[in-house]
Amino acid sequence: MSVPCLASAAARSFCLPGPAAAAGLICWRFLGSSSTHRRTMSSKRQMDHLERTSSNYRQNALYPAQVCGITSESETVKRLRIAVPPDFVFKAGQWVDFFIPGVEKVGGFSMCSSPALLHREGVIELAIKYTKHPPAHWVHTMCAVGSRVAVRVGGDFFFDPSPSDPPVDLLLVAGGVGINPLYSILLHAKDLLHLSQASADRGCNIGSTHLCYSAKNTQELLFKTSIIEACREFPDKISCSFHVTQQSADVDPHLQPFVKSGRITEEELEASVDPQRTLCYLCGPPPMIEAISETLTDLGLPKNRILYEKWW
Template sequence: MQWQVWTSLRLDQDHDLVASVDDRPCHIGSKVSVRCGGDFFYDGSGQDCSGDLLLVAGGVGITPIASIARHAVDLQEKLKKQNKRSSSKKVVLLYSAVETGEFLFENHFRSLSVKNSYFQVFFYITGQERYSTSVPQGYQFGRINSHVLHEKIQSLDRRRLLCYVCGPPPMSESVCKMLEHTGIDESQILYEKWW
């Protein structure tokens, strides 16, 4: 028999760590088993290191994408410091959520984009009906669609481009199809389906 167990960690209002496994409380010293899987990763070597990156995330699908973005930026900074090569690589992050309060790591991504000219981030709000007719500054209304993808890909080197996609399954499947329709080869598109 195989069991499926959900694990979550969060900080409560008092900044205390709250943990649960399968909705049962965990405490310091509790024993749990963890299994990781999938082949959705960016190691930054070989083709990964030299090509541009297009990162597309929806909701909490930002979690693995955030790790990839941070690692790519760290590698570029390391190469610049070692003067091994000029940083011509570009990293573009397209991130969608229902409303502004749902963007995880937002301040970190905005800071990265200010500090690193090769890193760009764009935030898309899909729950437009929650706002008046004005768009909050720094955000765009609407879903990440084929027009958006085509526009952002124009500034990237298609020959050495890697695309990473993670979000709700309908969004991930739609984005992957749209990327293929823009001429990106299927081998250049990596995605995670995790719920």
């Protein structure tokens, strides 16, 4: 089903068919973005997702979806597994507008799964940190297996190479929950490596992938086990370093080879930068992105090869 663009100034209601005919209708009220912009903007008020991304690409189609799994990724992050219709598509690194019946605010969450998982199982995954913002609060306090929502894909931040593209080396730099889209990209790179192994004439020419991931402590490092598994599966192609800035407890032995104390350094970035081959994706708090971008530019990486997502 297609819906009008977010330009209407009037509030409106709409209904979507549920994923199954017996499920009835999903109905809720939707506020157009123009009504939001007419409010008096306080410098202290955090911009909503629709405001922050108003200039970004987004699909027209709004898809009914259903939560089919919930796990705790950390003490503050829940990971949702969401079943979507067969014609749903996305590119690694993109996000979804997340519509919840009965919740006026629209969430914006990057997918932390790969397009290959969608193709195999018809699901996407979102890892959502607890905040008081209504959509995230709903996920942590009211969401249950079977909950019905709606999603729409958007975002200009993605990795989607074709077999005819020249090979690139990926440098992924994440801070906190900024790992979500970068984990999707890393999984996609791993899937493309599998495809290249299986069929030389169908796969992309994939270079190396190095992930620099910074968090307060190892408990806050999301997806760390599967990231390490990817590094061990493709030791010549995928590597990572976990940076912890406020670690007090001892680091688990299986993590120790990958963990460094302190922030991501210029020396580590320099070791992963080739101005002719490197494509860098950044996602995290704006101060971190600005500092890393400046360092990469100083190291000779062209600005058009430094891509970033910063929402908060």
